[in-house]
Amino acid sequence: MMLGFLLARAGVAVVILEKHPDFLRDFRGDTVHPSTLEVMYELDLLDELLALPHRKIDKLSAQIGGEQLPMADLSHLPAQCKFIAMMPQWDFLNFLAAHGRRYKTFDLRMRADVTDLIEEGGRIVGLRAKTPDGDLIIHADLVIGADGRHSITRSKAGLVSENFGAPMDVLWFRVTRRDSDPSDAFGHVEAGKMLVMLDRGAYWQCAYVIPKGGIEPVKARGLDAFRGAIVDMSPFLADRIGELKSWDDVKLLSVSVDRLKKWWRPGFLCIGDAAHAMSPIGGVGINLAVQDAVAAANQLAEPLRSGTVSDGDLRAIERRRTFPVRFTQRLQLTIQNQLISRVLTSQQRPKPPLLFRLTGRFAILRRVPARLLGMGVRPEHVRTPDIAAAA
Numbered sequence: 001m002m003l004g005f006l007l008a009r010a011g012v013a014v015v016i017l018e019k020h021p022d023f024l025r026d027f028r029g030d031t032v033h034p035s036t037l038e039v040m041y042e043l044d045l046l047d048e049l050l051a052l053p054h055r056k057i058d059k060l061s062a063q064i065g066g067e068q069l070p071m072a073d074l075s076h077l078p079a080q081c082k083f084i085a086m087m088p089q090w091d092f093l094n095f096l097a098a099h100g101r102r103y104k105t106f107d108l109r110m111r112a113d114v115t116d117l118i119e120e121g122g123r124i125v126g127l128r129a130k131t132p133d134g135d136l137i138i139h140a141d142l143v144i145g146a147d148g149r150h151s152i153t154r155s156k157a158g159l160v161s162e163n164f165g166a167p168m169d170v171l172w173f174r175v176t177r178r179d180s181d182p183s184d185a186f187g188h189v190e191a192g193k194m195l196v197m198l199d200r201g202a203y204w205q206c207a208y209v210i211p212k213g214g215i216e217p218v219k220a221r222g223l224d225a226f227r228g229a230i231v232d233m234s235p236f237l238a239d240r241i242g243e244l245k246s247w248d249d250v251k252l253l254s255v256s257v258d259r260l261k262k263w264w265r266p267g268f269l270c271i272g273d274a275a276h277a278m279s280p281i282g283g284v285g286i287n288l289a290v291q292d293a294v295a296a297a298n299q300l301a302e303p304l305r306s307g308t309v310s311d312g313d314l315r316a317i318e319r320r321r322t323f324p325v326r327f328t329q330r331l332q333l334t335i336q337n338q339l340i341s342r343v344l345t346s347q348q349r350p351k352p353p354l355l356f357r358l359t360g361r362f363a364i365l366r367r368v369p370a371r372l373l374g375m376g377v378r379p380e381h382v383r384t385p386d387i388a389a390a391a
């Protein structure tokens with residue numbers, strides 16, 4: 001959506017296909033980080049975006065075993081917004097779509113399920129999709145695969161990914177939030193279990209972390225035991241955990257971390273999770289996808305407008321984005337392997353690793369994770385024009 005918006009804004013005719021009728025999926029995270037807010041500022045859309053309901057988080061803490069530790073302090077970031085805006089992803093996407101529609105070059109089609117790519121002489125020249133009105137064929141100078149972790153386009157293009165594994169899956173559910181509840185989004189780590197709670201105003205979006213493939217043992221212990229495990233971690237939920245009435249209220253989200261060995265083929269480029277599925281650790285996936293979009297638009301707007309897009313352009317985007325993605329995934333894998341897999345297999349109450357103790361103790365150190373989380377590595381800046389403003 002972000003790339004479609006940026007290209008349409010720069011005068012490139014774009015068709016965006018979304019297989020669902022709306023963006024109301026609740027499992028893609030809510031965190032709009034300072035790097036993304038900076039992009040919105042550069043687009044002159046920040047104030048309007050922040051007029052939408054959201055919560056600001058400028059400090060992150062975690063409870064590891066018996067210790068509550070401050071982890072990151074974003075209030076010193078060199079950015080317009082020194083906070084994470086907790087905003088459901090569907091609000092963010094609808095916002096971008098509404099602004100995209102200001103440009104006649106922006107064509108968003110919902111319920112258009114991409115099923116195949118069209119190839120001619122080794123080059124991708126278009127795609128096929130199913131829509132309620134029948135089959136759709138689109139020919140294009142360039143097809144972008146931005147269809148997420150289970151990307152059909154990347155598999156149809158025959159691109160090969162490296163899978164880095166993940167020791168965990170996530171059980172995703174909601175519980176009513178009350179104004180008297182603790183206010184910060186927070187993580188709680190105990191022997192064999194982890195709980196992260198995202199404040200969505202009227203309710204808590206909860207992520208309960210289990211060992212990879214471990215849903216059946218959790219179910220076998222029963223819903224009461226599951227509710228009890230949640231209340232052990234967050235006792236203030238005791239009076240409403242009964243809202244989980246059956247396993248239908250609990251969704252299993254499978255976590256994966258992978259990266260394409262090559263992100264493109266002539267006529268085709270993957271970005272976002274389609275190029276590199278991100279772990280939920282740090283809540284950075286949306287923001288990296290947005291950064292990919294900005295980098296891709298910067299490189300592609302001009303050649304797409306003049307019909308001269310080349311393999312060199314696609315290669316340049318992969319080169320530019322590989323380092324930030326690889327660096328971030330490496331950090332996520334370190335946390336997965338050093339902390340999460342140990343916690344999930346341990347019977348003993350966890351103790352914070354040394355690094356976490358140090359950030360807990362020295363305020364200045366909390367600026368480092370804040371910078372990595374908030375701004376990421378090598379933040380991108382909008383360099384594409386606004387044809388409406390230029391007209």
Ligand SMILES: Cc1cc2nc3c(=O)[nH]c(=O)nc-3n(C[C@H](O)[C@H](O)[C@H](O)COP(=O)(O)OP(=O)(O)OC[C@H]3O[C@@H](n4cnc5c(N)ncnc54)[C@H](O)[C@@H]3O)c2cc1C
Nearest residue numbers: 019028029030113114147148272273280283284285286289
């Ligand atoms: C449990 C969990 C929690 C997470 N929490 C966070 C978080 O808090 N913050 C954060 O930043 N990141 C989080 N992430 C990561 C984040 O969800 C992704 O990194 C991010 O959504 C990637 O964006 P994307 O646009 O590349 O892909 P997606 O958000 O997956 O979007 C892909 C889009 O393509 C559409 N699509 C798919 N197939 C087709 C098709 N065949 N035809 C047409 N359309 C299609 C989909 O419907 C979807 O709208 C989390 C991930 C997991 C697994």
